[in-house]
Amino acid sequence: GAVVSQHPSWVICKSGTSVKIECRSLDFQATTMFWYRQFPKQSLMLMATSNEGSKATYEQGVEKDKFLINHASLTLSTLTVTSAHPEDSSFYICSARVLGAWGLRDLYGYTFGSGTRLTVV
Amino acid sequence: GDSVTQMEGPVTLSEEACLTINCTYTATGYPSLFWYVQYPGEGLQLLLKATKADDKGSNKGFEATYRKETTSFHLEKGSVQVSDSAVYFCALSDLDFNKFYFGSGTKLNVKP
Numbered sequence: 192g193a194v195v196s197q198h199p200s201w202v203i204c205k206s207g208t209s210v211k212i213e214c215r216s217l218d219f220q221a222t223t224m225f226w227y228r229q230f231p232k233q234s235l236m237l238m239a240t241s242n243e244g245s246k247a248t249y250e251q252g253v254e255k256d257k258f259l260i261n262h263a264s265l266t267l268s269t270l271t272v273t274s275a276h277p278e279d280s281s282f283y284i285c286s287a288r289v290l291g292a293w294g295l296r297d298l299y300g301y302t303f304g305s306g307t308r309l310t311v312v
Numbered sequence: 313g314d315s316v317t318q319m320e321g322p323v324t325l326s327e328e329a330c331l332t333i334n335c336t337y338t339a340t341g342y343p344s345l346f347w348y349v350q351y352p353g354e355g356l357q358l359l360l361k362a363t364k365a366d367d368k369g370s371n372k373g374f375e376a377t378y379r380k381e382t383t384s385f386h387l388e389k390g391s392v393q394v395s396d397s398a399v400y401f402c403a404l405s406d407l408d409f410n411k412f413y414f415g416s417g418t419k420l421n422v423k424p
Binding site for chain 2: 195197200225227229232233234235236237284286301302303304305306
């Protein structure tokens with residue numbers, strides 16, 4: 192249980208175009224989704240936190256107009272990279288907070304998508 | 313701020329060899345510590361965790377002990393298998409699990 196499906200797994204796009212990445216919770220309702228980015232040989236860095244039905248909260252240094260996050264339903268969150276440039280090439284991964292018995296400290300667990308490798312040429 | 317540093321990979325081992333992946337952390341409070349594993353084409357999965365000093369997390373033959381004195385949480389396994397080939401991430405979170413701080417990941421290759 193508690194599976195997050197993320198797609199596409201990889202995408203190549205031209206500079207200046209927009210790319211949408213989707214994360215769907217398949218068997219649970221994800222009230223909170225986290226979006227991470229990882230540059231080569233660096234850590235996964237939290238970009239933003241989204242709560243269903245409200246605006247996302249962005250980490251310092253992340254351009255909210257460039258990385259549009261929509262969490263319009265309890266099962267779907269999307270990240271759109273607008274006007275992508277080569278420096279946006281990275282590995283993007285989503286995570287959902289799961290309420291459940293298997294969660295950490297008996298409260299929450301986190302389940303991750305499989306990630307999206309974005310290459311902007 | 314909080315951060316996690318783990319050894320760079322890739323690490324290549326023969327089957328049945330011993331594994332240690334080093335992880336050290338910097339935190340202002342009393343974080344919880346985690347190891348996540350990512351198998352090819354899959355999402356990150358929680359491998360094990362420890363929520364306080366001297367706790368030992370274990371799962372699938374892997375172990376890690378929360379060492380506050382050395383601020384470390386090294387991952388160990390006595391005998392690796394080919395099926396253990398994956399990327400391993402060390403992470404910490406604050407008390408409220410609102411944020412995770414990840415290491416850069418260590419790729420493990422186990423050869424038959």
